[in-house]
Amino acid sequence: DAGVIQSPRHEVTEMGQEVTLRCKPISGHDYLFWYRQTMMRGLELLIYFNNNVPIDDSGMPEDRFSAKMPNASFSTLKIQPSEPRDSAVYFCASSLVGQEAFFGQGTRLTVV
Amino acid sequence: KQEVTQIPAALSVPEGENLVLNCSFTDSAIYNLQWFRQDPGKGLTSLLLIQSSQREQTSGRLNASLDKSSGRSTLYIAASQPGDSATYLCAVVNDYKLSFGAGTTVTVRA
Numbered sequence: 001d002a003g004v005i006q007s008p009r010h011e012v013t014e015m016g017q018e019v020t021l022r023c024k025p026i027s028g029h030d031y032l033f034w035y036r037q038t039m040m041r042g043l044e045l046l047i048y049f050n051n052n053v054p055i056d057d058s059g060m061p062e063d064r065f066s067a068k069m070p071n072a073s074f075s076t077l078k079i080q081p082s083e084p085r086d087s088a089v090y091f092c093a094s095s096l097v098g099q100e101a102f103f104g105q106g107t108r109l110t111v112v
Numbered sequence: 113k114q115e116v117t118q119i120p121a122a123l124s125v126p127e128g129e130n131l132v133l134n135c136s137f138t139d140s141a142i143y144n145l146q147w148f149r150q151d152p153g154k155g156l157t158s159l160l161l162i163q164s165s166q167r168e169q170t171s172g173r174l175n176a177s178l179d180k181s182s183g184r185s186t187l188y189i190a191a192s193q194p195g196d197s198a199t200y201l202c203a204v205v206n207d208y209k210l211s212f213g214a215g216t217t218v219t220v221r222a
Binding site: 031033042043045048050055056091093097098099100101102103104105106 | 143144146148154155156157158161163201203207208209210211212213214215
């Protein structure tokens with residue numbers, strides 16, 4: 001397996017624009033997680049899914065953030081409208097229950 | 113809410129010295145604990161997973177211990193090499209969610 005695949009790797013956008021981050025988990029994994037990493041706050045869990053169903057979205061900072069998992073092989077994290085404080089590295093991870101979590105290479109988002 | 117602390121925040125050692133990285137957590141009702149490595153500008157690479165029923169796990173030069181009752185885990189890296197320079201992150205799993213410490217940044221001097 002190629003591991004967890006995220007796209008794009010880098011995104012630069014203007015404040016107010018919509019941003020969509022994409023993730024393809026490892027085939028067969030039933031948990032998918034979205035994390036955000038900043039220097040100030042470290043790694044924060046935004047939302048996670050089990051079998052494509054959102055289980056806990058308490059980490060989503062505001063209504064401007066939304067996430068979907070339409071099928072077992074694809075998830076999106078959308079920010080609309082984007083703000084400069086959303087600039088961070090966004091990671092997607094997947095796992096089987098009770099097993100190792102594997103992370104993608106991340107998307108570095110810069111909102112100017 | 114689970115709080116994970118890693119001490120020290122940074123560590124610099126000469127090549128060949130053994131590394132000891134500490135992780136503590138507040139809620140001992142964990143499912144498992146995972147150690148990761150992160151190189152600058154890169155993603156997280158899984159190093160070791162310890163299930164809550166285990167006391168330790170080994171992989172090559174790496175050994176991780178877990179003491180659930182005291183809320184501690186330690187990662188030992190034997191005979192450090194310059195290639196071990198990276199940030200090491202501890203993650204604790206409760207309710208299927210990983211909670212991360214801030215990491216220990218390790219520099220191994222040649």
